[in-house]
Amino acid sequence: MLLHFIICVTMVVEGATTNNIAKPGCPTQCRNITVPYPFGIGTDCSLDESYSTICNTSYEPPKLFPTSGDLEVYNISDSEVRLATLVSYVCYNQSGFVDGVISGIDLRKHKVYTFSVKNKFTVIGCDDYALINGTDKDDFTSGCFGLCRKKPNVPYGQCSGIGCCQISIPKGLTYYDATLNTLRNHSDVLSFNECGYGFLVEEGSFKFSGATDLSADYTDFVKRIESTIPIVLDWVIAPNGTCADGNECKGNSTCYNVEGGGYRCKCENGYEGNPYLDHGCQDIDECNNQGTNPCHGVCINTLGGYNCTCLPGFYGDAYIKKGCEPIDTKDSNWSSPKYMIVMVSSMFTILAGIAGMCFGIRKRKLIRLREKFFEQNGGLLLKQKIKSQQSNEAMTLFSIEQLRKATNNYAQEKIIGKGAYGVVYKGVLLDKRVVAIKKSKLVDATQAEQFINEVMILTRVIHRNVVKLLGCCLEEEVPVLVYEFISNNTLFNHIHHRLGGMDWLSWENRLRVASEAASALAYLHSEISLPIIHRDVKSTNILLDENYTAKISDFGASRLVPLDHEQVTTLIQGTLGYLDPEYFNSSQLTEKSDVYSFGVVLAELITGKKPIGADRTNEEKNLATYFVNSVTGNRLFEIVEPRILREGTLEQLQEVGDLLKRCLSLVGRDRPTMKEVAVELDGLRKFTTHPWVQRETYSETKSSVLESVQSDLYEIPLIYGTNEWESYSGITDMVLKENNTR
C-alpha cells in the first residue's frame, strides 16, 4: 500500500513539475553551481558544444570546467558566465629580473562568448605599466600605469591610481593578452614592492588592499586572484544570427537580439523559469511574494500578473499602502478600531483618575494589599518550591517597581499584543534585557497552586527552541509573567500574513523551523523526567527570533504526565483546526495529540493554507482532511504552495507528504513519535538544492526585513484585534478557561 502510494506520487511529480533547469535527464548542478540549459554537464546535455561543461569530481569539492577549456567556472546566469581569470606578472630584485609570465584568454574558438564590459583591466605595482592587446572586430591596445614613490598610504579597498590602476575594455572583445613593463626595474621601490601584475577581472570583485598587496608574496597573490576573483563573459545564442532567423525560445518566452550579434530568450513578464526548455517558463504566483509585488488587500494570482483589490467593506487602490478606505457610512470614523481604542483608553484614564481621587490610596494600605496579593497568587508556595529546587537562578521573582519601570508604568505605547486573556507589554529591565511582560486578567485564588505548577514547568524547560520564562511578579493583583522577548513575529504571520513587506520564508527556513519545533516538542515529550504535553501546538504558538530560530511558546494548556501513566483524561482543550480528533472524541490525552497538531502546522508550512479555510468547500475546510485526501488521491503536488515546489526537491516533498500523512492519521497509535518526526525532518534538510531563479539571500535582506517586520509587530495586534501575541498568554490562559468551567 505504502509502496503503491510512493510510486503514484512520483508519476504525478514528473508530470506536474517538469525539471525546468537542465535538459530533462541531465544533472542540474556541479557542487553548488547550477548549470541551466542551454548549458549542460556532459555530452548531449547542452544546446551545442559551446555550452558544454564537465564536472570534474576528482577535485574535492568538484570543479566545473568548460569542455574545451581549463578555467574553472564559478557560476552561470541567464546572460553571463563567471570563470577564473589569469594573471600576468613580473618580479625583480636587486640583481634585476626574477620571474614573470605573460597571460591572456582566447575565446575565438567558442563564438558564443565575449568579454563583458563589466570587466576592468587592472594593473598593480609601483613601477609598472601594462599593455592589454586584444581583438574585437579590430585590434585593440590600451595600457595603464601603476606608480608610487614611497610606501604608499593608499586607502584600503580603492583603486585610485596610486599603486593600482583600472581601465575599461571595449565591447565585443574575444581575445586579449597582457604584457607588463617596468620603468626602472623596481629599483627605487624594492623595499616594499618587487612585482607588478596585470589582469582582467569583474569590476568590484577585486578589492585593492594597498601596501599589503604591493608587498605580498607574488605566488600567493597570483594564486588568490586566479582562484577567487571572476572574469565575466557574455554569452548569446547564434552569434551570427538574430531572432528573426528562427530561434530557440519556447512557450511563454520572448526572444531579444543582443547588440553585437546573436540573441537570447527570456520568460515573459509574470513568468519565471528557463525559456530555452519546453514548459520552462511558468506563471509566477505574485501573491506569494509581497516584497516585490505589494498588495494591501485581497491578492488573486492571474496568468502573467495578479489582481489586488481592497478588503470587503473598503474601496480604493490596494496596490499602494493605505490606498484603501472604508466604504463611507455616516459615523464610520467613530466606529473604526483606532477611535474605539482611543475612546476606551481615555475612559479608562478618566475612571482611574476618579478612582485615585476618591480612594486616596495610602502607602501603608498598599503594602498590605501587595502582601495579600502575593499570598493569593501563590507566592509563598512558589518561594517554597524554589527553595526546595535550589535552582533559583532559573526563576526570578520580580518586584512591582521593577516591572513598572521596565514598561514605563504599563504605558499604552509599550503594548505589543492583546489577547483574550491579557495584555503583553514590551519592557526593558534595568540590566538592559528586553523582555515581554504578560499581565493577565483576573485570576481565581483557588487556582494558585495550579498556576505555580505551570510556572514551575516552564522554568524547568531549558531548550533553545522553547520561549524562556524569566520570572514573574506576584505582588500585583494578578500574576505578571516575564518572558524573553522574541522579536520576529509568529510563524502564522510569516506563512499567512506577509503584508507590509514581510519576507518570504524560504523552503529551507521552513524545514529548519519545522525541525527545530519538532525537536523541542520531542524534548518536552521524552527527554525530561516528567513528560510534558503541550496541548496547543499551532503556528501562532511558534515564535521566530531575529535569526528565524523557532521558539515554542504558550504552555497554558500543557500537562505534566506522571511517569506511570501513558495517558491522562482531561477537559478537552485546543484550537479548532489543530485539535486531534481522537482526543476530541475520547478525552484521552497522549503525546500523539501534539504530533497531530504539529502535523497541521507542517501542512500549513508546505501548502501555505490556513488550518481552517473559509474559501474551501465543506470537506476541504479542514486543512488536515484536505491534505490527507489530496495525498490519498495523488494530488499532493496540487496543494503544495507553488513556490515550495520550485524551492524543494522531489524527494523532500514526497517524504514530507508521507510523514505528514502519518502525523495526521486518525488513530494516535499509527502516528510517529515526535522524536521520529524530528529525526526525519532533520534528515530531509540535507537534501536542499538551489533553484534556477536566484533570490536574494537571507543575509542580504535581513536588516530591511527586520525593520518592516518589527513595525508590523506593533501594528497588527491592535488593528486586527486578534491574538497575535496569544503565544505569551500562557499560564493564565489555562487558569481562566478552567475557571469558566466551574
Ligand SMILES: *[C@@H]1O[C@H](CO)[C@@H](O)[C@H](O)[C@H]1NC(C)=O
Ligand atoms: C558554493 O560553495 C562554495 C564552497 O564550496 C562557497 O564558497 C560558495 O559561496 C557557494 N556558492 C553558492 C552560490 O552557494
Ligand SMILES: *[C@@H]1O[C@H](CO)[C@@H](O)[C@H](O)[C@H]1NC(C)=O
Ligand atoms: C579532472 O581533473 C584531473 C586533475 O586535473 C585530470 O587529471 C582529469 O583528467 C580530469 N577529468 C576529466 C574528466 O576531465
Ligand SMILES: *[C@@H]1O[C@H](CO)[C@@H](O)[C@H](O)[C@H]1NC(C)=O
Ligand atoms: C554569480 O556570481 C556573482 C558574483 O560572484 C554574483 O553576483 C551572482 O549573483 C552569481 N549568480 C549566480 C546565478 O549564482
Ligand SMILES: *[C@@H]1O[C@H](CO)[C@@H](O)[C@H](O)[C@H]1NC(C)=O
Ligand atoms: C635575485 O633573484 C635571483 C633569482 O631568484 C637570485 O639568483 C639572486 O640571488 C637574487 N639577488 C638578490 C640580491 O637577492
Ligand SMILES: *[C@@H]1O[C@H](CO)[C@@H](O)[C@H](O)[C@H]1NC(C)=O
Ligand atoms: C597583439 O598580440 C597578438 C598576438 O600575440 C600579436 O599578433 C599582435 O601583433 C599584438 N598587437 C599589438 C598591437 O601588439
Ligand SMILES: *[C@@H]1O[C@H](CO)[C@@H](O)[C@H](O)[C@H]1NC(C)=O
Ligand atoms: C633593468 O634590468 C635589465 C636586466 O634585467 C637591464 O638590462 C636594464 O638596464 C635595467 N634597467 C634599469 C633602468 O635599471
Ligand SMILES: *[C@@H]1O[C@H](CO)[C@@H](O)[C@H](O)[C@H]1NC(C)=O
Ligand atoms: C553562422 O555561422 C556558422 C558558421 O560559423 C554557419 O554555419 C551558420 O550558417 C551561420 N548562421 C547564419 C544565420 O548566418
Ligand SMILES: *[C@@H]1O[C@H](CO)[C@@H](O)[C@H](O)[C@H]1NC(C)=O
Ligand atoms: C505557459 O504558462 C502556463 C502557466 O504557468 C503553463 O500552464 C503553460 O504550460 C505554459 N506554456 C508553455 C508552452 O510552456
Ligand SMILES: *[C@@H]1O[C@H](CO)[C@@H](O)[C@H](O)[C@H]1NC(C)=O
Ligand atoms: C483581474 O482584473 C481585471 C481588470 O480589473 C479583470 O478583468 C479580471 O477578470 C480580473 N481577473 C481575476 C482572475 O480576478
